[in-house]
Amino acid sequence: MCDDITKQTVNILTPVMNKNDRFAASNRELLNGKIIYTLNLISSPGAGKTTLLESMARFFGSKMAVIEGDVQTDRDAERIRKAGCQAWQIETGGSCHLDAEAVNHALGHMDLESDELALLCIENVGNLICPSSYDLGENLKVGLLSLPEGDDKILKYPSLFSRISVLVINKMDLLPHIDFDVNRVIDECRSLNPEVLVFTVSAKTGEGMEEFCDFLENQFSD
C-alpha cells in the first residue's frame, strides 16, 4: 500500500517575512507620523557603530534618540546617554539580528513626543549577514565598514551591501597604517548597488563627521 498512500497538499503561499514586514510597516507609520527619520545601522562587531553614534549624539543632541541592539549589557546605551541623548537598550537574548517586532516593543518604551526629536538611530547586532534580511521600518539602511576589516568585505557580504543606501567607511584615521583601497570598496559597493552614497569618516577623531551629519540633517529637514 505504501506506493499508493495519497498525500494531501495544503497551500500555504506565505512570504516568511510577512510578520516582520507587518511590524516594520507599523513602525514606519508610527515614526513617519511623528516626523522622525529613522536609520538602521549595520556592521560587524567592533566596526565602530557605538562610537559613530556617540559622535552623532554630540552633533545632534536632543534631536536624536538611539535604540541600542548591539549587546546584552547596558554598556552601549550608557555610552550614548553620556554623549547626550535618549537611548533604549533592547535585550536581544543572544539573537544575531534585530527584528521589527523588537523595535516596535522598544518604541513603546521611548519618549517620542518631544518636538525636537527628529532622528532615531537603531544600532543593530554586530553581524554582516543576518540583519540584512530584516526591515525594521527604517527610512535609511546604513552599512558601516572599518579599515581594519579589510577592503575585500563588500563582495563577501552582498546581501547587506546591495541593500544599503549609505555606506560609511570608518576608522579613516588608520589609513596611513593599513593597506586599504578605499576606491576598491566604493567601486565594489556600487557594483552591487549603483545608487549607494559613500561617506568616509573617523568616528574617533571626528574627520568627515560633519559631512555625514549634514547629509542626515538634510534628509530629515526635507
Add this chain to the structure above:
Amino acid sequence: MHELSLAKDMTRIIGKVLGGCKPLDTVNITIGPLSGISPESLRFCFTEVAKMEGFGEPRLVITETEAKLICLDCDAEYQAKEFYQGCPLCGSFNRRILSGREFTVDSVEIMEGTD
C-alpha cells in the same frame, strides 16, 4: 544564523494554516538567490525545529529561483543565479534588482489519515 529564526517562522506559518502541528511529509518552499538565506543552513535548522515542534521529519523541497535584473547601461533584462553575475550583453554591474529576494512557504504535503 538567522536561519534558525526563519525556520521557526516557517513552522509558525505552517501551524497557523493547519490550525496546529501535525507530522508533515513534505514542505515546499521558494528561495530567491538574493534573499541572503543559505539553503543548507536553513535545511539544517528546519529539520531540527520541525522535529522539536511536532511536525515530524518532513522532506524540505527548496525551489531556488533566478533573480531578475535590469542593466542600467544597456537596458537589457537578464536573469542571474547569484550576485556576481553581471549583464550578459555588456558585462556591466550597474543594474537594478527586479526580483530575487523572495522567500515563501508554498505548500505542505500531509499523509492522508495521519491527522
